[in-house]
Amino acid sequence: MxxxxxxxxxxxxxxxxxxxxxxxxxxxxxxxxxxxxxxxxxxxxxxxxxxxxxxxxxxxxxxxxxxxxxxxxxxxxxxxxxxxxxxxxxxxxxxxxxxxxxxxxxxxxxxxxxxxxxxxxxxxxxxxxxxxxxxxxxxxxxxxxxxxxxxxxxxxxxxxxxxxxxxxxxxxxxxxxxxxxxxxxxxxxxxxxxxxxxxxxxxxxxNFNAVKVDIVVTGVFVHPGMAKNKLKNAILIANELISMLPAAEAPAYTEDYEGYYHVSNISGNESSVKITMNIREFSAEKFKQMKQFMLNLAAYLNGVYGEGTVSIEMEDQFYxxxxxxxxxxxxxxxxxxxxxxxxxxxxxxxxxxxxxxxxxxxxxxxxxxxxxxxxxxxxxxxxxxxxxxxxxxxxxxxxxxxxxxx
CATH class of the missing domain: 3.40.630.10 (Zn peptidases)
Incomplete structure (x- = not known):
């Protein structure tokens, strides 16, 4: 060789x-x-x-x-x-x-x-x-x-x-x-x-502008048999958040100069769920808009389920x-x-x-x-x-x- x-x-x-x-x-x-x-x-x-x-x-x-x-x-x-x-x-x-x-x-x-x-x-x-x-x-x-x-x-x-x-x-x-x-x-x-x-x-x-997104969804758990109007299932709220991401802007559907939202990890239970995501985008302006979109999602879900239900932290990785x-x-x-x-x-x-x-x-x-x-x-x-x-x-x-x- x-x-x-x-x-x-x-x-x-x-x-x-x-x-x-x-x-x-x-x-x-x-x-x-x-x-x-x-x-x-x-x-x-x-x-x-x-x-x-x-x-x-x-x-x-x-x-x-x-x-x-x-x-x-x-x-x-x-x-x-x-x-x-x-x-x-x-x-x-x-x-x-x-x-x-x-x-x-x-x-x-x-x-x-x-x-x-x-x-x-x-x-x-x-x-x-x-x-x-x-x-x-x-x-x-x-x-x-x-x-x-x-x-x-x-x-x-x-x-x-x-x-x-x-x-x-x-x-x-x-x-x-x-x-x-x-x-x-x-x-x-x-x-x-x-x-x-x-x-x-x-x-x-x-290359992409890149940000790591860490999300915590906090629920309220009570016994399912006594849960009516009390149980706030963090798993379902996390699923709702993920389902609101633009479906066509996932890595499997993007190429060339198209950016994406990528859910890389999810863990937890009815009481608390942690989601890790990456956002990637070439355009600095679109990058800014995508980060704001995530903040808007959190604000919307907090409006529906109560303040503090969804917390979000973002850390820019590179530009x-x-x-x-x-x-x-x-x-x-x-x-x-x-x-x-x-x-x-x-x-x-x-x-x-x-x-x-x-x-x-x-x-x-x-x-x-x-x-x-x-x-x-x-x-x-x-x-x-x-x-x-x-x-x-x-x-x-x-x-x-x-x-x-x-």
């Missing part, structure tokens, strides 16, 4: 699932186990001052080639954690040479070509798949493997001239905290790229990075040039999710998102093409090399 594939198989053997309910930093201490290994590997490759800091962030710096010291330093960023939605423990990846049709993953799980209709695009390629019991972890351990392999290649080929390259691998991206303790000043890049988008060629410089990227569009153009140099057609699309780059862009580090190569992330049907990974290594090398000619 190629170096990038060897690295990827090694990294997915580590369970680094982040925990949205944890208050530790990082949210899962097991992330630091892989983090320590990554810091060691960066040092062995030859990056300077490679380390893992107290928060679990892994840093390393590749000095500029002789004569390129005055070029702006660029950053390459990926994340080590995997999504909480599907277990990332005991991942058993295998390689399938795909010739069409369905893929039997094992354990009775099949990735069907009709249902997963992007699959036929990979006919003739070698796919790394799961055994049907875990996610794969290509989001974003593929990005980590690609960055490390590209840095190793640059060190082994000093004839390729480049400016300073700053590398960081973050924890906790999947729970929205990947930029929380990112040391932008120490990192030292003028701008950066997260290697965390989907299929080969994807280039994203705009559309487009506003921060537009003034420095040359960094997007540079990525396009790198893709073209490697015979890859750039596919500029909106990111229907969040990346570390969204928050970093608002904190002073403009940071578009480039493909890592995976598809159907966060679940057992996740896969990645070996050819895509190898091509992304070439793209990252070209992205670095472009510095000497800009």
């Amino acid at each position: 190629s170096r990038v594939v060897d690295r990827f198989f090694k990294y997915v053997s580590y369970d680094t699932q982040s925990d949205p309910n944890s208050k530790t930093v990082p949210t899962a201490m097991k992330e630091k186990i892989l983090g320590a290994e990554l810091a060691k590997e960066l040092a062995e490759i030859g990056l300077e001052s490679a380390k893992m800091d107290e928060f679990g962030y892994v840093y390393g710096w590749l000095p500029a080639s002789t004569g390129c010291e005055d070029l702006e330093p660029i950053g390459l960023i990926a994340h080590m954690d995997t999504a909480p939605s599907t277990t990332g423990a005991n991942v058993k990846p295998r390689i399938v040479h795909y010739e069409g049709g369905d893929i039997e993953l094992g354990n009775g799980v099949v990735t069907g070509a009709d249902y997963f209709d992007y699959l036929p695009k990979y006919i003739g390629q070698d796919l790394i798949v799961t055994d049907g019991t875990t996610l794969l972890g290509a989001d974003d351990k593929a990005g980590v493997a690609e960055i490390f392999t590209a840095m190793e290649y640059l060190i082994e080929h000093p004839e390729i001239k480049h400016g300073k390259i700053c590398v960081c691998i973050t924890p906790d991206e999947e729970v929205g905290l990947g930029a929380e303790y990112f040391n932008i000043k120490e990192f030292g890049a003028a701008y950066a790229y997260t290697i965390d988008a989907g299929p080969l060629g994807e280039l994203e410089y705009e 559309n990075m487009k506003e921060k990227i537009l003034p420095v569009m040359h960094i997007v153009e540079r990525a396009e040039q790198a893709f073209h140099a490697c015979d890859v057609e750039p596919n500029i699309i909106p990111a229907r999710g969040g990346t570390d780059g969204a928050r970093l862009s608002y904190e002073g580090l403009p940071c578009p998102n480039l493909s890592a190569g995976e598809k159907y992330a966060h679940g057992v049907h996740e896969f990645i093409s070996i050819q895509s990974m190898e091509k992304m290594v070439e793209v990252l090398i070209a992205l670095s090399e472009k510095q000497s000619s800009m």
Whole structure:
């Protein structure tokens, strides 16, 4: 196997699932186990001052080639954690040479070509798949493997001239905290790229505005046999609230620039129900309106069932990075040039999710998102093409090399 594939198989053997309910930093201490290994590997490759800091962030710096010291330093960023939605423990990846049709993953799980209709695009390629019991972890351990392999290649080929390259691998991206303790000043890049988008060629410089919504519905419980005019069932009120959300604005019915309301968790009983939701929207004005809609729902239900029945808290998570990227569009153009140099057609699309780059862009580090190569992330049907990974290594090398000619 190629170096990038060897690295990827090694990294997915580590369970680094982040925990949205944890208050530790990082949210899962097991992330630091892989983090320590990554810091060691960066040092062995030859990056300077490679380390893992107290928060679990892994840093390393590749000095500029002789004569390129005055070029702006660029950053390459990926994340080590995997999504909480599907277990990332005991991942058993295998390689399938795909010739069409369905893929039997094992354990009775099949990735069907009709249902997963992007699959036929990979006919003739070698796919790394799961055994049907875990996610794969290509989001974003593929990005980590690609960055490390590209840095190793640059060190082994000093004839390729480049400016300073700053590398960081973050924890906790999947729970929205990947930029929380990112040391932008120490990192030292003028701008950066997260290697965390989907299929080969994807280039994203705009994303959802995002807010987390926590709702508590408080009922009044009495024995059902004596409940007439007394029982106020929190479960039914919660159901009423959910049924009032715009049906066509759920994730299953939206695409491209369409936002959504997403109920991600519900728990409780007749006395109290907790609902967790996410609101996502590209337009800042529509985003504001969607948040107000939730407040209006709560006010309406409180008017019907009594003040204090529905309480709602909202926490903005990140904003559309487009506003921060537009003034420095040359960094997007540079990525396009790198893709073209490697015979890859750039596919500029909106990111229907969040990346570390969204928050970093608002904190002073403009940071578009480039493909890592995976598809159907966060679940057992996740896969990645070996050819895509190898091509992304070439793209990252070209992205670095472009510095000497800009």
